[in-house]
Amino acid sequence: MTDRPMLSSPSTHPAPWREYAAYALIMLALAALLAFLPLKLGVALLAGLGFALALLRWPVLGLYALALVIPFSAVTRVPLGPASIGPTDLLVGAAFFAWFLRFTAGFQRRRPAPLLWLILPFLTILLYSTLAARSLTAALPELVKWAEVAVVYWLGAQLLTPKHRLPLLLTLLAAGSLEALIGIRQFVFRIG
Missing domain, CATH: 1.10.287 (Helix Hairpins)
Known part of the structure; x- marks a missing residue:
């Protein structure tokens, strides 16, 4: 040996x-x-x-970023023909895509989203009412906005655990405080 x-x-x-x-x-x-x-x-x-x-x-970062971006999304929208796209649209899509990739790779389990069955009939009714709208260019952005609400609810049900609730709450409070500070600045300096 x-x-x-x-x-x-x-x-x-x-x-x-x-x-x-x-x-x-x-x-x-x-x-x-x-x-x-x-x-x-x-x-x-x-x-x-x-x-x-x-x-x-960490797809949950998309929800945190979404909470920070929503108050400022109206100013940063980019027109694309009759519609416009903003950071909220991009963040919702990116967060859903990141969750979907992790789900298909087996890193994430699907959890129940019990209120989704109440949101889906509402979206269906909105879709049917869009067909009767006078202006499709005005109706489609609203339909997209409500579809994003359903996606954000789905992501919240899939990604948020009890350990994520406090950081999300603090992020929402920070976003509201920033928006309030911007409003105070606009009031004091008479701009906007």
């Missing part, structure tokens, strides 16, 4: 140098992004990328 250790079976994980090379390429791409784009755009894209990665890991 020899004292030599037995060789282990080949690993299915990539070699560490490949991981380091991939990290180096990512860092190089991010550095090029910051170097060649205007600073504000580069920082905004980098922050958006960081938030998207965090959202993929």
Whole structure:
């Protein structure tokens, strides 16, 4: 018998140098992004990328961000033809997409959403009333808004646990306080 250790079976994980090379390429791409784009755009894209990665890991961050963005969404809407899109629309879609990816990967279980069966008939009635509306361009944004309410309820039922309630409550209070401070500033300086 020899004292030599037995060789282990080949690993299915990539070699560490490949991981380091991939990290180096990512860092190089991010550095090029910051170097060649205007600073504000580069920082905004980098922050958006960081938030998207965090959202993929923790989809509940989408609900926290949604609570902060809703009071300011009217000012930041971008017109797209007869409709417009804002940060709330993007956040609802991104949070649902992140939850869906984690659900299909098996990281998240589906939990019951008992009030969804009360919201769905309401959405159905809204859909039928949209068909009789005088202006579809005015009716469709409202229908989308109510569909987003159903999606946010679904996400809340799927993502919020008792440990997430206090942070969400504090986020809602912070958003309301910021909105109140903006209102006080507008009143004092007579702007807006």
